[in-house]
Amino acid sequence: MSYKFEWNDLRALITILNVFLIMRFGLSIAWFGLAVALIGLIKDIFIDKRLNGTIMHTANAILNIYFITLA
Numbered sequence: 001m002s003y004k005f006e007w008n009d010l011r012a013l014i015t016i017l018n019v020f021l022i023m024r025f026g027l028s029i030a031w032f033g034l035a036v037a038l039i040g041l042i043k044d045i046f047i048d049k050r051l052n053g054t055i056m057h058t059a060n061a062i063l064n065i066y067f068i069t070l071a
Helices: 007-025 027-048 051-070
Strands: none
Touching: 007 027, 007 051, 027 051
């Protein structure tokens, strides 16, 4: 069985990169994470129409908004 790439794989890797960048460079990087979360949320609502992705990206957006308010 071969691996099947999905766009959520890429978004998960970008989320890990976002966490690393916040830990390395500070909370101002949360703007990057917020942008990724909002793009993912829009895609989940209008294209994929899957609840699990919508919940995941909403939580990620809320977390990044929290980090921005701390900065």
